Amino acid sequence: MTLPIFLVGARGCGKTTVGQALALAQGCQFIDTDFWLQETAQQTIADIVARDGWETFRARETDALKAVTAPARVIATGGGIILSEYNRHFMREKGIVVYLCAPVAVLADRLEAFPEEGQRPTLTGKPISEEVSEVLALRDALYREAAHHVVNAAQLPGQVVSDIEAALQLARAS
Numbered sequence: 001m002t003l004p005i006f007l008v009g010a011r012g013c014g015k016t017t018v019g020q021a022l023a024l025a026q027g028c029q030f031i032d033t034d035f036w037l038q039e040t041a042q043q044t045i046a047d048i049v050a051r052d053g054w055e056t057f058r059a060r061e062t063d064a065l066k067a068v069t070a071p072a073r074v075i076a077t078g079g080g081i082i083l084s085e086y087n088r089h090f091m092r093e094k095g096i097v098v099y100l101c102a103p104v105a106v107l108a109d110r111l112e113a114f115p116e117e118g119q120r121p122t123l124t125g126k127p128i129s130e131e132v133s134e135v136l137a138l139r140d141a142l143y144r145e146a147a148h149h150v151v152n153a154a155q156l157p158g159q160v161v162s163d164i165e166a167a168l169q170l171a172r173a174s
């Protein structure tokens with residue numbers, strides 16, 4: 001049985017982008033918890049948050065995580081999935097968790113170029129660069145706590161995929 005691979009990390013670190021490429025390389029199915037949730041709810045995340053608040057979104061996110069977890073899948077999660085202790089333990093127990101780690105400046109540049117506001121409503125009401133810095137400072141330890149592997153996500157997507165594959169292979173061999 002091939003364990004599911006969970007990609008975690010801040011908004012803009014490339015979970016969705018790298019996840020698709022990794023799934024292709026591994027011959028696995030790709031699932032994104034945010035896409036799954038929005039399709040199932042027939043609403044954008046911005047609409048869910050505006051109507052029902054972040055707490056409701058977080059509860060639905062956990063439901064999405066449980067629903068999509070299956071063998072032979074690469075699962076891109078949302079940046080805040082690690083806020084829940086339940087989610088952190090769930091991912092570590094059920095599969096292999098990879099933290100795509102990138103510095104604030106890289107994340108902010110990507111998010112400024114591709115804000116995708118429907119999927120990424122503001123978390124703090126602050127400008128992007130300030131928000132990224134503040135949120136990462138709070139979450140970095142949680143990503144690390146959840147992760148089996150940490151990779152440098154500031155590289156080209158193909159290199160990030162290669163680094164993840166190398167880390168998985170090394171772990172299998174040891």
Ligand SMILES: Nc1ncnc2c1ncn2[C@@H]1O[C@H](COP(=O)(O)OP(=O)(O)O)[C@@H](O)[C@H]1O
Nearest residue numbers: 010011012013014015016017110114155156157
């Ligand atoms: N390794 C990368 N190098 C350059 N740009 C990237 C990389 N990974 C993602 N991007 C770009 O950054 C934006 C956010 O990526 P995305 O995969 O949606 O991140 P996440 O799902 O972690 O929020 C996208 O427009 C994507 O094209």
Ligand SMILES: O=C(O)C1=C[C@@H](OP(=O)(O)O)[C@@H](O)[C@H](O)C1
Nearest residue numbers: 010011012078079080119120121
């Ligand atoms: O960081 C966060 O709290 C969030 C990140 C988003 O996903 P991405 O990390 O894929 O942008 C999405 O789940 C939601 O807007 C909340």
Ligand SMILES: [Mg+2]
Nearest residue numbers: 015016034076
């Ligand atoms: Mg994403």
